[in-house]
Amino acid sequence: MVEYKFLTPEQRQHFLEHGWLLVPGSIPKEHVDRWMKDVWTRLGYAPDDPSTWEEETIWMPRHRDMLTKEFSPAAYAAMCELVGGEERVEPLRNAYSGDQFIVNLGTEYWKDHDADPRTMPAWHIDGDWYQHFLDSGEGALVVIQVYTDILPRGGGTYVCEDGIAGICKFLYDRPEGSGNKPETGMYDHIKECKVFKQFTAKAGDTILMHAHLPHCVGKNHLRRLRVIANPHVTLKEPFNLNRANPEDYSLCEQVILRALDRSSIPEYRPTAPRAHWYPRNYVAKFSRVQGELERMSRDEVDSVYLKGDEEISVHNLRNGLGEEVLRSQRVVVA
Ligand SMILES: [Fe+2]
Structure with missing residues (x-):
């Protein structure tokens, strides 16, 4: 039976219904300040001169890191409960949080233009380093660690909440697995979806997203620095969609069952190896x-x-x- 000591019934229900959960104030300010101190130096841009901001979105390398368990104990507690307990979490790979920031600075164009999330070209689920299956646990949770306040229209990630079911169905129908690129057709259903959200948050917050929640980079209409990091939670074993005791299903597993309107999926078996490779980015x-x-x-x-x-x-x-x-x-x- 999965035990819940941290997540409230309301938080658990929110994750089940929406596929994501905000854990406010879960990164101590001293950690945020320490790694943010030289972000402009690393970028090589002048903070108050947008004419020097050459790129809109920048994926930065990692120079420093800390065990997530120590870096952000509250978010770590939430992560563990969402996947069904710390004993299910891989102890080394992706166990660290670092300063591999994703910076979104917007462009002059987007200051006075609106974006329609349905037609954004970059919808995806994370995981450019493994073959995706319905039960893949390599990126069981997609974590957004927030280093700057994210205001409305300020470059927060878009999510498509009612797109989870389409991703689960796509993967259920392909026991041979799939890559996560758009040309696979995995995101074709998103143009028909209706429940879109652009995240807002405070520096120090953490947002935890289900592996199968489609999302994309949000447009920053404000040209105000937006910094996040985007680590993942990796499991020792894939999700188990056929547990003998229903109380052993993690919330992540329950999201998949719910999306497919099932109480268990005993017939699901991957028919190809769980291939891994180096991250493309x-x-x-x-x-x-x-x-x-x-x-x-x-x-x-x-x-x-x-x-x-x-x-x-x-x-x-x-x-x-x-x-x-x-x-x-x-x-x-x-
Ligand atoms: Fe992503």
Whole structure:
């Protein structure tokens, strides 16, 4: 039986109905401030001069991290209960929270234009590093850690709440698994959906999303710095959609059962291997490391990339990266 000591009945019901949960004030301010201190230095942009903001959305590499359990105990407690207990959580991969920020600065164009979420091109579920199945636990929860206040129209992530059922059906119908790119057809149903939301939040909040909740980058109409990090919770084993005791289903599993209007799915069996590969976005993120280090070194530099091969190797393991990547990571700062 899954025990709930942290999540209230209302929070559990919210996750079941909407596929996501806000855990307010769950990242201590000192952690937010420490990693945000040099965000503009890392970006290389002038904070008060938008003409220097060359890119709209920036996926930054990770220089520093901490065990999520220590970094954000309240969010960690919520994560564990949503997946059915800490004993189901993979202890190394994705166990750390870091400063791999996703920055959304908007553009001049979006200041006075509206965006229609139905027609946004970038709807997706996360996980560019594994073959997706209905019961995949590699990215069981998609975590949004919030480092700046996110106001309405301020670049918060869009979610499509009634799109979960279409994702679950798509994966149920494909026991051979699927990639998560749009050309798979996994998101074709979203144009027919009706329940869209753009998140707002406060710095220090955490939002926990179900793996199968489709979402996309929100437009930032305000041109006010929006910073999040987007780690995941990985399980030791896939979701179990055929438990002997219904009280053992996690809330994540219940969301899938509910979406497919089932009480168990005993016939579901993946027919292809659970393939894994390196994250596709890694190269783009890593290409920013050298420039960021050079700019950081003008002030005070604190980065795993300057701590030697052993530290980098451990850091990579946490990120699901291997020795091949390490060999390409010789970074020198004058
Ligand atoms: Fe995403």
